[in-house]
Amino acid sequence: MFKRLLELLGNHFYFLGDLLRAARRYRFEWEEFLTQLSHVGVRSLPTTCTAGLFTGAIMAVQFHMQLKDFGAEAVLGGLNTSGTLREVGPVLIAFMLAGKVGAYTSAELGTMRVTDQFTAVECLGINPLSYLVFPRFLAVSISSVVLLIFGLVISIFGGMIAAAFVGGSNPQQFLSAIPRFATLSGVLLALTKSVIFGALMAQICCANGWWTTGGSVGVGKAVRRTATQSMVAIVIADFSISWIFNGLQRYFE
Amino acid sequence: MISFDSVSKSFGDRKILSNISFEIKSGEKLFLLGRSGIGKSVTLKLLVGILNPDAGKIQIDKNILPTTDEGVLAQVRRNCSLVFQLPTLIDSRSLFDNACLGIRGLSLKDRIQKVSAALEEVGLGHLTENSSNIFPPHLSYGEQKRVSLARTLAVDPAYILYDEPTTGMDPQTARMIHKLISKIGNRKTSLVVSHDMRNALETADRIILIDGGEIQDSGTPSELLKSRHPLTREFLKGVQIGPHHTPHKGPQDV
Numbered sequence: 001m002f003k004r005l006l007e008l009l010g011n012h013f014y015f016l017g018d019l020l021r022a023a024r025r026y027r028f029e030w031e032e033f034l035t036q037l038s039h040v041g042v043r044s045l046p047t048t049c050t051a052g053l054f055t056g057a058i059m060a061v062q063f064h065m066q067l068k069d070f071g072a073e074a075v076l077g078g079l080n081t082s083g084t085l086r087e088v089g090p091v092l093i094a095f096m097l098a099g100k101v102g103a104y105t106s107a108e109l110g111t112m113r114v115t116d117q118f119t120a121v122e123c124l125g126i127n128p129l130s131y132l133v134f135p136r137f138l139a140v141s142i143s144s145v146v147l148l149i150f151g152l153v154i155s156i157f158g159g160m161i162a163a164a165f166v167g168g169s170n171p172q173q174f175l176s177a178i179p180r181f182a183t184l185s186g187v188l189l190a191l192t193k194s195v196i197f198g199a200l201m202a203q204i205c206c207a208n209g210w211w212t213t214g215g216s217v218g219v220g221k222a223v224r225r226t227a228t229q230s231m232v233a234i235v236i237a238d239f240s241i242s243w244i245f246n247g248l249q250r251y252f253e
Numbered sequence: 254m255i256s257f258d259s260v261s262k263s264f265g266d267r268k269i270l271s272n273i274s275f276e277i278k279s280g281e282k283l284f285l286l287g288r289s290g291i292g293k294s295v296t297l298k299l300l301v302g303i304l305n306p307d308a309g310k311i312q313i314d315k316n317i318l319p320t321t322d323e324g325v326l327a328q329v330r331r332n333c334s335l336v337f338q339l340p341t342l343i344d345s346r347s348l349f350d351n352a353c354l355g356i357r358g359l360s361l362k363d364r365i366q367k368v369s370a371a372l373e374e375v376g377l378g379h380l381t382e383n384s385s386n387i388f389p390p391h392l393s394y395g396e397q398k399r400v401s402l403a404r405t406l407a408v409d410p411a412y413i414l415y416d417e418p419t420t421g422m423d424p425q426t427a428r429m430i431h432k433l434i435s436k437i438g439n440r441k442t443s444l445v446v447s448h449d450m451r452n453a454l455e456t457a458d459r460i461i462l463i464d465g466g467e468i469q470d471s472g473t474p475s476e477l478l479k480s481r482h483p484l485t486r487e488f489l490k491g492v493q494i495g496p497h498h499t500p501h502k503g504p505q506d507v
Contacts, residue, residue: 035345112343120341120401123301124355124408125330132343 008229015207019129019137026130033135040101040136041143045150051096052089052151056158059084064167073167077174078181080159085152086186090193091238093151094201097144098230102205105136106226109209110219118210129210137206144198152190189245196241200233254279255300255333255412255444260309261466262295269295271466272309277412282438284445284453286488287463293446294338297414300444301335302326313412334410338417340397342389348400349384355408371403375433395426402433413437415445419452431456450488454478462488 060080067073109132112118118128156178163169205226212222255277262270269292277283287293298304299311305319312318313333316325334355342351352368359367369381377399380387389397398418405413415434419427431452434445438456447453453460454474461471462484470482477485 031350032345039345108345115339115341116337117341117343119298119303120335120337121343121354122303123330123335124404125327125357126354 011211012203012207015210016203019134019206022127022129023134026127029131029135032132033139036105036136036139037143040105040139041146044097044100044143044147047096047100048093048147048151049154051093052154053158053161055089055092055151056080056084056155056160057162059088059155060159060162061166064163064169068167073169074173075177075181076163076167076169077160078177078179080163080174081156081178082181082183082186084155084159085182085190087238087242089152089155090148090190090197091234093148093155094144094193094197094234095231097147097197098201098205098234099227101140101144101147102201102226102230103223105140105202106205106209107219107223109133109136109206110212110222113210113212114215114218133206133210137202140202140205141198144201145194148194148197149191152194185245185249189241192245193238193241196237197234200237201230204229204233254312254314255442256312257296258310258312260299260306260311262292262299262304262306268466270299270306273463273466273468274309275461275468275471277442277444279411279442280440282435282443282445282456282458284447284457284460285463286447286450286453286460288448291464292466293448293463294416297335297416297444297446300414301330301333331408332410333412333414334405334408335414335416336402336405336418338420340389340394340401342397342401342404344389346388347385348380348387348389348392351389351400352384352404352407354404367407367409368403371407372400374406374437375399375403376429377403395422395429398422398426398430399433402430402437406437410441412442412444415443415447417447418445419447419449427452448488 060076063076063080063083064073067076067079112128112132118132121128121131160171160174163174164171208222208226208229212218214221257273257275260270260273261268273296285293285296295304299306299318300313302318302320310317310319313329316329316332318325318329320326343354346354349365349368352371353364356364356367368384369378372378372381372384377396380396389400392400418434419430422430427449434443435456437443445453445457454477457474459471459473460477462469462477462482464484470477470480470485472480478489480486
């Protein structure tokens with residue numbers, strides 16, 4: 001088990017090395033990159049907004065249930081925003097993106113592999129890593145970060161709307177409590193998580209797509225591996241980043 | 254000229270090619286025939302350096318494979334274009350992008366000219382004007398296959414290698430593709446991997462039959478028709494020599 005995990009990590013690092021070497025050596029494919037940015041980024045916006053909206057709303061409902069017992073509804077906006085930004089928001093939205101963007105990219109690259117498209121491109125004297133994989137890697141990384149940030153902003157509105165409906169809290173009161181809890185370090189933490197989750201998703205989906213073997217069954221397995229590895233990597237990264245940030249925060253205080 | 258000199262290839266314990274030697278002369282249309290899974294496609298992949306032989310060497314003009322020199326490999330791939338069994342078009346790229354994938358260092362105007370000529374040659378000239386807005390999933394399988402052929406022609410290679418060019422096609426489209434191969438073969442050296450003896454007899458200048466990793470029989474179509482080799486007889490069984498009777502009219506008739 002431990003050996004297999006080490007092997008998997010090693011393979012991921014090898015793949016990343018090959019990908020970056022190819023990207024440095026060959027011309028950047030802007031057209032492919034922009035197409036992918038539109039496919040995985042722009043088209044995921046409605047789903048991300050929905051996920052963000054409901055993530056904020058779920059948190060608001062839960063916090064309201066707890067806070068009303070103590071008569072502390074006034075801090076709902078702050079606690080809700082802080083909790084969503086720091087922990088729940090990035091993880092939930094990243095899970096959703098791993099299922100949508102990661103699975104899509106992995107399936108697309110896997111199909112290219114099993115239908116010999118990479119080999120065909122290679123036979124024409126073009127490096128498939130730089131031509132087909134790197135633009136997707138970059139598009140998934142960038143769009144995931146942007147989508148995560150967008151989803152987090154929307155989640156604040158989701159929390160505000162839910163607080164108004166469920167708890168009768170007025171939006172002004174909700175917003176005014178935010179600066180007391182959602183500090184700069186919280187925002188930095190959310191941004192750091194977004195960047196790392198985006199990079200992890202891009203790496204995992206591209207590598208699994210590239211490694212696909214064995215026809216349509218292989219594509220299915222690649223998608224499954226992408227979903228599983230992404231989610232596990234996201235929760236491990238989430239814990240690690242939170243732990244490191246906590247330590248740093250205590251150190252600086 | 255292409256020459257295979259005592260080439261062997263195995264995958265694990267499975268011996269695919271055993272000490273194979275043959276030559277393809279410039280301008281020749283050579284068909285490599287055999288049952289499925291006996292290493293025909295492997296032969297093509299060895300020829301473009303996607304696989305390396307375990308023993309022996311392959312010479313393509315002055316270049317020798319296997320090599321670790323990427324420059325030599327690039328030159329080999331520029332000279333030998335492989336048309337895959339499946340169309341292998343990039344679904345996210347337009348027909349135009351796919352057709353000019355292998356063209357390097359030319360202006361847009363020249364690329365358009367090359368792609369238009371290639372599409373015209375494969376009987377898809379009517380798609381040229383709109384080629385930037387058409388994507389592979391919009392095309393039929395036969396059309397995709399012809400675009401993949403146009404992509405090869407646009408590179409203008411000296412040698413064209415076809416991997417089972419008509420597998421999975423209806424008889425009409427298969428015949429159309431073979432007509433194309435025959436037409437292109439009049440000015441390009443062609444190596445066609447197939448199991449279709451009928452089309453080989455109609456199109457090839459020379460046919461090689463392989464089985465068990467070795468060359469079993471070879472010769473011109475008329476020589477093979479007289480051959481007593483059991484494998485050749487088996488392949489000839491059921492092949493009716495003569496023109497096809499399937500009428501084929503319209504713009505797709507190339």
